[in-house]
Amino acid sequence: MVKLLIDGRPVETLEGATILKAAQDAGIAIPHFCYHEAFPPEGSCRVCLVEIEGMPKLDLACSTVVREGQKIRTTGDRVLQARRAVLEFLLTEHPLDCPICDKAGECKLQDYCLDAGLTVNAFSEIREKREKKLVIADKLLLDRERCILCSRCVRFLRQVTGTRELGLFERGVGTQIDLYEGQPVANNYSGNLVDICPVGAITDTDFRFKTRPWFLEARPTICPLCSRGCSMWADYHPGFPRVAGSARIYRFRPRLNPEVNGHWICDVGRYGAMALETDRLSELRWVKGPSHAELSWDQTMDMLAAKLRGLKTGGAMDRAAIVLNSRLTSEELFLAKKIFHEDLGAGRIVFADPTDGAADDLLLRADRTPNRQAASRLGFSYQGDLAAALRGASFVWIFGANREALEPVRRLSAALQAVPTKVLSAPQSTGLEPFMDFVLPTASVFEKAGSFANGDGWDQEFLPVHPPCGNARAEEGLLIDLGRALGFDPEFYAALDGPRAVARALRSAHPQFGGGR
Amino acid sequence: MSRDTRLLPVDFETADLRRLAVYEARGGYSAARDALTGKSPAGIMDEVKAASLRGRGGAGFPAGLKWSFIPKGDEKPKYLCVNADEGEPGTFKDKYILGHNPHLLIEGIILACYAVGIHAAYIYIRGEYEMIARRLEEAIAEAAAAGCLGRQAFGTEFALDVFVHRGAGAYVCGEETALLESLEGKRGWPRLKPPFPAVVGLFQCPTVINNVETLANLPVIVRDGAAAFINRGKPKDGGARLFGVSGAVIRPGLYELPVGTKLREIIFSHAGGLRPGRSLQAVIPGGMSSPVLKADEIDVAMDFDSLAAAGSMLGSAGIIVIDDEASLIGVLEKIASFYARESCGQCTPCRLGTSWMAKTVERLAAGEGRPAELDGLARIASNIKGRTLCPLGDAAAMPIQALLSKFRPELEAEIGRAAKGRG
């Protein structure tokens, strides 16, 4: 350990730590642009210059290793003057775009200039003219006037993806970042470029001009699009009171998790997660019943429970088809097993999951479901012949989470038509709604609490990002009500009386669950 | 055998010193042969340290000391990079060594590599010296054919290969870490130090980088000893130097003189002084990056310490003489535009500061500014100095600061006249 003083405060840190890291650990933030935790120090932006007592020049905090007994100042006239000078240099060629720039509100240049009290631009020469809207990827734009040449994007594409789509060309003040022969950034991690750009030079067209960061709240969540289970932030707008439908998630960003995804998330997850919030089913529907406005969840659960009890008594449950999916939480899968397998004895429990995709050598896994591990721990066979399950079924209940995974079911619509009672519970429209007797709107992953067991076997808990849309509800609550209404094991369901009750029941019944991260 | 201690013979043009036979006839390669066959590497290094040989590229770092930073016992191969980039304006000395006396350089390379334990040397020569690079290749081939290089140099177990590597027009590649990046086939963006090239250099291996003239002094040191070398110059700054004189003098050229010779003597006795009727306005003593001296400051001795004490630097000993015919705002413009064009662009203060200074000076020189704007210019320069990733930022700031502080009234008058001229 090394002991030193930073701004008069005694700090103790590991040997080999940089001034920046030591200060960060002590709660002192030193401005920096080009430095990023994921890469070795670059030392080019020069904004992190600090004063080490006894040294003639200022030193870089990002790359200078601390020594025992050093006295370091991160503020004071000399340091602040140097910092202001660097910021002033950046402003000479940086356009005053804040009113139309997506990054305003979360822009480091803006923040540092405000902190430094830099409000007047002393530059009165002619600025370099640069391209402002270069399309560099399917969803990315590069504004070269705003670029401060921190080179994080170039280094990311060099060191993380190895794809090098962006390069540094020309020299001096004419230096610019560009593609090669217009070949776009086309890898599965391009979205991270927006996050690492400290200013609004690289922006996301999905997010462009849609909202302002100060309206958004960062809420932690887990990506459900493959078995990696990357940690993410969902930036959620709680909505304006007088604007209907204004509450929504605007974007997803990586959340640092050294053990699972490090600093990044992939594009499949980042943009796929946004797609999970579209085309929502929000109202209960009973095709044969009165208008849906009058149908309630209680009524629905009573009707379904009665139906299922009848089938069990009549010995028809062995031909009941329950189609589950691996995007259900561990708690929901546990309840589904209890109800459909143990209590009702349904004979045909199958899974409709998306087929494996191509894995990449970074984060994306071939298994495109978040919770297959839980399904296997619970003893489900997640394969299953859907056609065989539906042929001559007495009842079908499809828990549809994945639209594309239900494609095979759509092709079996003839078999489906022949089933006497058909229930669909799903968060998004699946194309099966016209064939169903009951359509139950369920919560998206971001509207639920629960846990997923990722491909490495780690259980990751998550909370809802926002309340369910319309009349949708999480399968967990729906299944508890169904279980109660069925009446087969009242003690079990009576015990499920609080927020984490199902999780506790799951862990006591199956101790492999609970190795959390 | 001739005991000429000079690096260059008086008669540059006709001496065929490039030919191995002529070079050897004058005593060439005797120092290298004696060293490899009879002296220890440590002994050579000690001799060079004792000789107070300071780097001749600009920074003046003691050569023997630099060599001693190479870690002992490292398994990685070591490299010598010869800095023949010669980009400092006003400097043209290495051109002569490379083109007229290449075997002197090769012999110096052999001695340096032997002392440090290096078996591969790359000569990074500026791209514009195309013909000289070809001559250098020829000399190397000749030396290799004669057994001075190769697997068994001079018949010993010491192996050494020397390669010529051409640059392509970037002043920044004269900075040692930018040179390494360029030699590795990349853009010449300097590296963060530490780590220093002696530990992590070319291809991540320990590397020595020495200027051409520095290496060219090694044969004479090894042959005649450190004491003789020091006696030619000054105690902490030994030997002689190739002083280049250019600008408003009668006889611009290269003058080999002892370290410590007075600047006045070089300009007026050797370079013939000024044209009739002209008077001295200013002198840049050590290449464009060195702070300018006024006419009454030229009694300074041309060695590192004396010039540092006078607020300037010996640098590459490229003396540029400015007489009263020159417009100082024009001089300022040349300086500012050079650094703006040569800035590599990597770090904020240099990339944006040099461009800002150049644009400002251009506007002032064109009569579109006010004299008071020189305050702003001085502020930009002081914001660059000491804040950049490599010394190019300082090299841009210091000459401009010096001109502003020593010639402010003259510059203001010129700016005012230019503005009036535009009406």
Place this chain on the structure above:
Amino acid sequence: MSAGLSDALKVRITGLSGRYPRKQAALLPVLHAVQEELGCVTVEAERDVAALLGIKPIQVREAVTFYTMFRRTPVGRYHLQVCDNLSCGLRGSGTVLARLCRKLGIAPGQTTPDGKFTLTTVECLGNCENAPCLMVNFDYHGNIDPDALDRILDGLA
């Protein structure tokens, strides 16, 4: 679609890259050789060089655009490069440049319509003792006065 480098040049490039423990290090000497043969570094040449040195074409272009001696478009048969730096400026490089512009009818950065001359300004060539200095392709010409200039241009076929 490899309309890039001749076989002889490819052999030369392989030879150059053998002088270094990493092939990429040969890039600058290789680009000089390419430019010698093709007049400039074309897109095809970037691709071929990259393949021979085990790097990506973008890395070749990053270098080409950094170093002033490399060109992506050809220049005239004679590239007239006037040093515009301090020592040459003190000895009349401005006059040399103005005279060349007048004689050839072009501005710095341009090429004569017949493709014979391209005129550019360059930074210090290391020929200050012979200022003002002009480099024609790679040939240094020093002490340029108006007569010398005429003689040089006339001598260029």
